[in-house]
């Protein structure tokens with residue numbers, strides 16, 4: 001509720017450049033986010049990861065305002081901005097699964113920050129997100145840990161919401177907001193493959209290069 005109130009009453013200036021503007025982000029700032037499809041296979045257990053921009057500058061500012069400071073409507077602003085690029089991917093005949101939020105953070109925010117980002121895409125293509133995964137425990141921030149520490153911290157931290165879920169022979173697309181270390185995506189992929197998935201791909205809005 002607080003988020004919506006903030007959205008309504010707070011800034012009438014762009015959050016990024018502070019120029020006057022009747023919304024949260026001006027078209028100049030939003031337009032400065034360059035979209036280019038970045039594909040990599042650097043995440044263990046995930047066949048490919050596609051991201052659309054680098055996590056820096058305006059993009060990182062907006063994500064932080066969105067996730068940490070309660071500017072909920074930035075989710076659909078970003079979702080719309082990336083929509084046409086996202087639509088170029090093949091979403092058909094895959095099971096689309098959101099990377100689950102920590103339940104504590106979900107409660108604090110009051111909304112699922114990942115699926116909200118993808119709402120414009122889901123509505124346009126009539127896609128359905130399957131929230132089939134859950135966090136089994138709180139895990140600390142992974143940035144600053146080395147690869148082996150990250151794997152250890154995350155091991156077993158993602159499970160299916162129901163062991164009877166069957167993904168036999170299905171292609172899964174995991175969706176998240178930012179690709180950082182990729183360790184969480186890896187854990188999600190392990191769980192999907194245990195449920196029978198034959199391939200697991202991932203899509204994120206932005207990628208951090210210097211993890």
Ligand SMILES: [Zn+2]
Pocket residue numbers: 014015016017018019025026027028029030
């Ligand atoms: Zn601006």
